Amino acid sequence: MSKKNKPTNQKQMSFIEKARRAQIVECAIETIAEVGYTQASLGEIAKRAKISKGVISYHFANKEELLEQVAIEYYMAWHSYIAPRIETQKSPKEMLRVYIESNLTFVDENRQHVFAVIELLSNKITADGKLQFASDHDEAVLLPIENILTLGMQEGIFREFTKPSARVMALTIRNAIDGFTIELMRKPHLDVQEYTRELVTIFDISTKK
Amino acid sequence: MSKKNKPTNQKQMSFIEKARRAQIVECAIETIAEVGYTQASLGEIAKRAKISKGVISYHFANKEELLEQVAIEYYMAWHSYIAPRIETQKSPKEMLRVYIESNLTFVDENRQHVFAVIELLSNKITADGKLQFASDHDEAVLLPIENILTLGMQEGIFREFTKPSARVMALTIRNAIDGFTIELMRKPHLDVQEYTRELVTIFDISTKK
Amino acid sequence: MSKKNKPTNQKQMSFIEKARRAQIVECAIETIAEVGYTQASLGEIAKRAKISKGVISYHFANKEELLEQVAIEYYMAWHSYIAPRIETQKSPKEMLRVYIESNLTFVDENRQHVFAVIELLSNKITADGKLQFASDHDEAVLLPIENILTLGMQEGIFREFTKPSARVMALTIRNAIDGFTIELMRKPHLDVQEYTRELVTIFDISTKK
Amino acid sequence: MSKKNKPTNQKQMSFIEKARRAQIVECAIETIAEVGYTQASLGEIAKRAKISKGVISYHFANKEELLEQVAIEYYMAWHSYIAPRIETQKSPKEMLRVYIESNLTFVDENRQHVFAVIELLSNKITADGKLQFASDHDEAVLLPIENILTLGMQEGIFREFTKPSARVMALTIRNAIDGFTIELMRKPHLDVQEYTRELVTIFDISTKK
DNA sequence: GATGAATGAGCCTTCATTCAT
DNA sequence: TATGAATGAAGGCTCATTCAT
Structure with missing residues (x-):
């Protein structure tokens, strides 16, 4: 359905990878809950996570994958x-x-x-x-x-x-x-x-x- | 709260004004129902209403007022x-x-x-x-x-x-x-x-x- | 091939529309010729045309349509x-x-x-x-x-x-x-x-x- | 011209260094030939070489040096x-x-x-x-x-x-x-x-x- | 009143590059 | 040496809004 192969396979993820993904998911939850879906841009999520916007793109193929998670x-x-x-x-x-x-x-x-x-x-x-x-x-x-x-x-x-x-x-x-x-x-x-x-x-x- | 005075006062509206607003609201309903809130841009609504995007802004202080209506x-x-x-x-x-x-x-x-x-x-x-x-x-x-x-x-x-x-x-x-x-x-x-x-x-x- | 209908139909274009498109195409030519394809971003083209980046998007469905022109x-x-x-x-x-x-x-x-x-x-x-x-x-x-x-x-x-x-x-x-x-x-x-x-x-x- | 000293001087290179550079250059050739210049990002080259992106940066001062090679x-x-x-x-x-x-x-x-x-x-x-x-x-x-x-x-x-x-x-x-x-x-x-x-x-x- | 044109901010994404380990 | 992680700039594009005509 999506162009890229989603590396959903969790076994392959390093510890730090998992931790970062978890942290980002956590912040996404926080952000969506607080400002709503529409305002929850990757930029906003990144800001709250105090990381660069690129980090999210690094760990998730795209916004959709993050939300799915x-x-x-x-x-x-x-x-x-x-x-x-x-x-x-x-x-x-x-x-x-x-x-x-x-x-x-x-x-x-x-x-x-x-x-x-x-x-x-x-x-x-x-x-x-x-x-x-x-x-x-x-x-x-x-x-x-x-x-x-x-x-x-x-x-x-x-x-x-x-x-x-x-x-x-x-x-x-x-x-x-x-x-x-x-x-x-x-x-x-x-x-x-x-x-x-x-x-x-x-x-x-x-x-x- | 908004910059412009909202002419919510319906008494002041001319007939044509009311008609236009009604038409736009109608199209907004159609659009939102069919493509969803996120995709329902003013452009999309205007397209379906076969009017220019500017018309909407002319009759409604902003998108919010339209949605409110x-x-x-x-x-x-x-x-x-x-x-x-x-x-x-x-x-x-x-x-x-x-x-x-x-x-x-x-x-x-x-x-x-x-x-x-x-x-x-x-x-x-x-x-x-x-x-x-x-x-x-x-x-x-x-x-x-x-x-x-x-x-x-x-x-x-x-x-x-x-x-x-x-x-x-x-x-x-x-x-x-x-x-x-x-x-x-x-x-x-x-x-x-x-x-x-x-x-x-x-x-x-x-x-x- | 593309999602949107290209309004290539020149008859429908207003005079000003044609003029703007021509101007933008002209600037695109200039830009590509001077800085090369890779560096010729919409931003660069807009800068040289002294217009906002959005104007290009307004007159052309996307970058490809501009280059095609x-x-x-x-x-x-x-x-x-x-x-x-x-x-x-x-x-x-x-x-x-x-x-x-x-x-x-x-x-x-x-x-x-x-x-x-x-x-x-x-x-x-x-x-x-x-x-x-x-x-x-x-x-x-x-x-x-x-x-x-x-x-x-x-x-x-x-x-x-x-x-x-x-x-x-x-x-x-x-x-x-x-x-x-x-x-x-x-x-x-x-x-x-x-x-x-x-x-x-x-x-x-x-x-x- | 570039920030780093280019170790173009081949005498100084170790055997392994030369081998790695050769391998990377080889993969760069493959990649460019197959997907074209524009799509040939360091990431893409690294992926095909089955190495990390950083390796390329480690062995070449920058992308330009690689292409030059x-x-x-x-x-x-x-x-x-x-x-x-x-x-x-x-x-x-x-x-x-x-x-x-x-x-x-x-x-x-x-x-x-x-x-x-x-x-x-x-x-x-x-x-x-x-x-x-x-x-x-x-x-x-x-x-x-x-x-x-x-x-x-x-x-x-x-x-x-x-x-x-x-x-x-x-x-x-x-x-x-x-x-x-x-x-x-x-x-x-x-x-x-x-x-x-x-x-x-x-x-x-x-x-x- | 109505329109097309223009704006500028914001969005998601890609990518060369840097760096700690 | 090599790597994964992170960065930040830039890119194309969308859109609510403004404005001259």
């Missing part, structure tokens, strides 16, 4: 935070609760990174080709919820869901989480625990048999 | 579509149903405009100063839902809501609608009626006493 | 200078003489433009895609000579030429002219008339029966 | 190929024939190196200071031809040549050879032997008494 690292962090917490739950009801709780906690504890990715995704909705990424992202994020819903239904704990209605339910849960994130961007002092409790309640009620 | 017109159209439909309902339960239904219908019937505003808001979340607008927007949009919830609670039809929990509920409903919009951008052939029914069900259940 | 204008000037002079000759021998003479005179009288195009072609030999142009250029330039040779042979004035040997002869004549141009770049005080006489003699002798 | 080695190879072949000829007529033949053979057998130098010279015609090199090159290359012409004239085998007319003749021969090279770059399957025969014929005729 921001998203990839986010997704990995998210997944490794959420997945184990859900897996240790026994009932689908508990799984759903933990899914909501751990997502909101994750957002709360990784505000900048999450904000940055929100910005990224927002700005890629219509951009050629990269719609793919946003779309992939969404499927990956939706699937676990749908699985929980299906499971709960099979176990007779949740109400009946057809396939489409499970999807709407999943989307609604996901939108509640993402919407919370945006609300948190606007109002950093939001009472996260309260919000979490409320969401758990709402979706506990609305999935109940 | 897109949002304002959206909000007015939205409000005049939604408000009367809700007002004719008697029970809060019906109000809520109609709120959801009419919002989704409005989105479905005004896709371009809604998509454009989604793009706009997405890209303005963090931008300096304009956080205000998005925020105002949200308050205006949230209030009616909160009112419905409060009313339903007072009438003993809805379950108990504290002030914060009413807000979370309202936000969740709003997020469901906005999230639906984004889903519709990605999948234009979505079954809107089915989605609507599901949402109504979800929030009917989750507000029930 | 330099080449096109050169070829048109060359053709309208050479063609009529040859056509008025009766014998192939005279045609050949006039071809050589008028080419060298043209070079002498349009030094900068010719130098610029030499630079252009030199730097496009290997560049992807644009090899085409250089190649087209060459065919267009070689054909008239081959025609003269063929004619002279048919009239029994020139010695026998097979098709390949006519081509080698044509190339040799063309190379002599282009080589003279380069020599003139290095030694501006070259005695052009003497050089012309000598070339005429050489190719008069070497085509004779 | 490419030219120097070319000239040496050329000279040691051509000179002995001419010297063994007795008559000027044969010398001229052999000059042309051996030049074309040399080009044919050293395509990459010759193409590279053509690229180099093309791009250095106007570049500051380096005009010198191209010029020196030319004198060195022209002189042998002029000597042959003078000799042939003195022996009464060639027609009369004044000093300037001998120079034009020499240039024309040289241009024929260089022009052939460029033609060969464009059309690698050119029949070199045929081309050679034709050139020999042309210049045999045009120098004859």
